Amino acid sequence: MKKSIFSYFINRILLYALIFVISLSAFFFFINLVPGDPVTRYIQMLEQRYGLSTPASEIVIQKYKEVFGLDKGLFERYISYIKRLLFYQDFGPSFVAFPKPAIELILESLPWSVGLLGTSVIIAWVLGVILGTIIGWTRESKISSTIFTTGLVISQIPTYLLAIILVMVFTFWLNLFPMGGAYSAMLQRSFSLRFIISLIKHAFLPSLSLVFVYVFGTMISQRALVISVLGEDYIKLAEAKGLKSFRLVNRYILRNTLLPQTTGLALSLGFIVNGFFLIEWIFNYPGIGRLFMMAIREMDYNVLMGITITTMFCVLTANLIIEFLYPLIDPRIRRG
Amino acid sequence: MNTILEVENLKVYFKTILGDAKSVDGVSLKVFEGEILGIAGESGCGKSTLVEGVLKIYKPPCYIPEGKVYYKGIELLSLPEEEFRKLRWKELSYVPQGSMNSLNPVIKIEEQMVDGILSHADMSYHEAKELALSALNSVGMPPDVLDMYPHELSGGMRQRVCIAMSLCLNPKIVFADEPITGLDVVMQKLNLQTLGDLRDRYGITVVMVAHDMACHAEICDRICIMYAGKILEVGSTVDIFSDPLHPYTKGLLSAVPSLEKRNLKGIPGLAPSPLEWPSGCRFHPRCSYRMKICEEEEPVLEEVQPGRSVACFLYGGK
Numbered sequence: 001m002k003k004s005i006f007s008y009f010i011n012r013i014l015l016y017a018l019i020f021v022i023s024l025s026a027f028f029f030f031i032n033l034v035p036g037d038p039v040t041r042y043i044q045m046l047e048q049r050y051g052l053s054t055p056a057s058e059i060v061i062q063k064y065k066e067v068f069g070l071d072k073g074l075f076e077r078y079i080s081y082i083k084r085l086l087f088y089q090d091f092g093p094s095f096v097a098f099p100k101p102a103i104e105l106i107l108e109s110l111p112w113s114v115g116l117l118g119t120s121v122i123i124a125w126v127l128g129v130i131l132g133t134i135i136g137w138t139r140e141s142k143i144s145s146t147i148f149t150t151g152l153v154i155s156q157i158p159t160y161l162l163a164i165i166l167v168m169v170f171t172f173w174l175n176l177f178p179m180g181g182a183y184s185a186m187l188q189r190s191f192s193l194r195f196i197i198s199l200i201k202h203a204f205l206p207s208l209s210l211v212f213v214y215v216f217g218t219m220i221s222q223r224a225l226v227i228s229v230l231g232e233d234y235i236k237l238a239e240a241k242g243l244k245s246f247r248l249v250n251r252y253i254l255r256n257t258l259l260p261q262t263t264g265l266a267l268s269l270g271f272i273v274n275g276f277f278l279i280e281w282i283f284n285y286p287g288i289g290r291l292f293m294m295a296i297r298e299m300d301y302n303v304l305m306g307i308t309i310t311t312m313f314c315v316l317t318a319n320l321i322i323e324f325l326y327p328l329i330d331p332r333i334r335r336g
Numbered sequence: 337m338n339t340i341l342e343v344e345n346l347k348v349y350f351k352t353i354l355g356d357a358k359s360v361d362g363v364s365l366k367v368f369e370g371e372i373l374g375i376a377g378e379s380g381c382g383k384s385t386l387v388e389g390v391l392k393i394y395k396p397p398c399y400i401p402e403g404k405v406y407y408k409g410i411e412l413l414s415l416p417e418e419e420f421r422k423l424r425w426k427e428l429s430y431v432p433q434g435s436m437n438s439l440n441p442v443i444k445i446e447e448q449m450v451d452g453i454l455s456h457a458d459m460s461y462h463e464a465k466e467l468a469l470s471a472l473n474s475v476g477m478p479p480d481v482l483d484m485y486p487h488e489l490s491g492g493m494r495q496r497v498c499i500a501m502s503l504c505l506n507p508k509i510v511f512a513d514e515p516i517t518g519l520d521v522v523m524q525k526l527n528l529q530t531l532g533d534l535r536d537r538y539g540i541t542v543v544m545v546a547h548d549m550a551c552h553a554e555i556c557d558r559i560c561i562m563y564a565g566k567i568l569e570v571g572s573t574v575d576i577f578s579d580p581l582h583p584y585t586k587g588l589l590s591a592v593p594s595l596e597k598r599n600l601k602g603i604p605g606l607a608p609s610p611l612e613w614p615s616g617c618r619f620h621p622r623c624s625y626r627m628k629i630c631e632e633e634e635p636v637l638e639e640v641q642p643g644r645s646v647a648c649f650l651y652g653g654k
Contacts (some may be wrong), residue, residue: 036342140396230395237498239393240432240454243422251451252440259442330442331485 005327016316018229027308028081031301032074038095038299039064040208045298064288068095085284091184091306096298099108102306105291110310112182113287117276121209124214129216132222138228151216161276165207167282170205178206210276218313221264225257232256259330266322269315340541341367341390343507346403348382348389350610351396357610359385363404364637367509372535374541374556374573374593376421376588380607382565383545384433387511391430392420426456429507431498431531433514433545438498439486446482449501456505471500474537475530492523499530507540510534516551528554533609549592553577558643563587564608564618566639571644581646583625617649625650 031260065071069080084090089103114176135144171179178184184198229235238252280289288307295303327333348360360382367373375383378423387522388394390405392413405412407428413418432438439450449468450461455610457464469479475496486494495515502510510529515525532555546552552559552573559576561569561584569582580586587603605622608614614621629649637647 021386233432234440236388236393236395237430237432237438240391240424240430240500241455242421242426243451244421244456247451247455251443251447255438255442331444332441332487 006206008186008327008333009324010321016320019317020312023312024309025078026077029304030073031299031304032204036156036299037065037300038068039068039070039298042096085309091179091309092302094303095300096295096303102300104303105303106288106306106310108118109287109291112285113276113280113289114283114314116203116207116287117210117273118202120210120270120273121214123207124211125218128215128218129209129222129254129257132219133226133249133257135219136223136230137249137253139223148220151219155213155216155220159209159213159275160282162213163279163282166205166209178202180282182286191252196302202283202285204252206279206285209279210272214272216262217268218264222257222261225260226253229253258324262325262329266319269318273311273315337368337371339366340369340408341433341543342406343386343390344404344406346386346389346405347401348385348394348398349401350398352609352611356401358565359366359612360389360609361610362571363562363565363567365560365567365570367541367543368558370539370541371568372532372544372555374552374559375543375545375562376547376552376559377562378547378607380610381562382610383547384513384590385508387430387513387543387545388564391424391428391511393430420542422456424506425452425502425507427508429505429510430501431495431502431510431512431515433517439494441486443485444482445484445486445489445497449482449497449504452501452584453504467504468500471504472497474503474533475500478525479524490635492527492600493525495519495527496530497553499534503534503540504536506538509538509543512544514546515544516548524551531555552633561588564613565610566618566647568619568648569646569647570637571641575641575644581640581644582619582648583623583650584619587622 014103043061062071069077081092084092091106094100094102094105097105131147137149138144139148167179170177178201180202182199182202183195184187185200187195187198189195205276235248235252238248243252277289277292279285280287281293284290291303292307294300295307343363343365344557346360346363347358347610350357350359363382363386365373375386377383385394387400388398389403390412392400394400400413403413403640407423410423412423415423439445446465448470449471450464453459453464453467454461457467459467465482468482472479472481477493477496477500481497489497499512499515502512510531515531516527519527523625528551530544531544535542544552544556556573558570558572560567561576561582561586569580569585571575571581576585577589580589584603587601590601591603593600603622608618608621616632617623617626617630617635620626623630633649635647635649637645638652639645640651
């Protein structure tokens, strides 16, 4: 018994490391194979902005490339990047905000994203599971099937589209919520009530656009899970036992859908993060997503790599934690 | 003997896209207090559905178009859901089919036994646990089963846990749905004895559904033979086995293997579909005694001897 659970954990950790290395390498080659490089692009931008007619000399470009180590071969760059990552835990400097290190930019924006995304996902997941359980349990009623059909449609709306609609309605027409940013520019960062209210007000729309779509996605999968559990023999026995409805739903239906539903959360985490990047971009929210978009525009390799590694780390670790939680939820894994 | 449960013209249908599947199509029967009644028949004849209909534990698309079930004079099917809930388990208990998947895999046996007790009886958790322990003891299970999960038990043990659960609250009737299917013979014997004990020691009425005639012969007082959603013959176990009246009963018994007769006869053909039962007597396409009238008219269940009813034109009928 002890051994099996131990090998289960070792197994998960090894898999985690393998996936990490493979996706990290894949992403490195992927962005480095995109035509162009940050130096040329930056100089082009300067030329356009200031209307310079004489092109920058080859020597200048070459010089900057050398400084950033972009003159070496792809594979050489890969080796030195991995070395730096492994031995110095360093993402390297940002090209655009030079000499600020990429890690500093990331650490500045990470708390915003984690706060907003974390709250949104937890709210959406909990609401979705509760709602899905209720409409699965009462699936025969008219109201439940109406909610289900509506939810099916809503869950397919792209979050960014909803975000734009929300901005239109709440910002331009009703003027209730601010259009973007994380807090009012007139306020200082502090733990005052005014600042916190401003924080919530700014987070409301981006959070709503994510929660609104994701609630229904979770609700639909939860309803399907509930219906499949309803067909199980143990539900029949539980009903024959004359259990009170709340206990039946809570301990026999909800409890048994939690394992696949938690897996679902882990699997969809990656997609949620993707959708979230666009939301941040739309709302000009100073999180990781906006930083990522800006880095793509400017081909800031080190920031891009840094963000990818950070998000990968977060998503994979979240998955790992959830997998470590399985034995707590399902005794068949714990004592199997 | 007192009638404890009476089923009157009960129909249990399933809605399908091809029309209604009439799994139980007009069943009337009486259960006497303190007896063990067997319900026999081949797969798909509606035995289990009948029990689920009586206990109202079916799920949509299953529904009951008509019929009445009287328990001690109370009509069950029109009872409000909450009233019926109070009767379940406390008065009308149930041992599920197979029992392999009948226990919730993620909850310990203890909680599964105790929650049934606490839903009906006003007592502390500790008292309920004591009750569960004594029930386990009465079916010969060790007390440490309480701390286990269902997957840690063998099939036969799970089955006996289910039996123990069903008698925690000392019910009046236990409905046992295929209680020994899928077990080895040693376990079958043990579980049948346990069920027999329920009546002998606690005076509980048992309604047992099984397709295995040998199992009925072992413990039942009376047997109902079901075919195609109807009851064809009712009689005491001795009568049914020594002198089967209905051609279907004869066929069923000829399909029970023994050392003397190794060539099993059985019944030719397959069970009909509940979507479209045959006209007239539902058994006529497979019956070797069929007459003209069998195809046109449906025989009714009539008493031919005291305590013995049969639905067949060979014995009068209409």
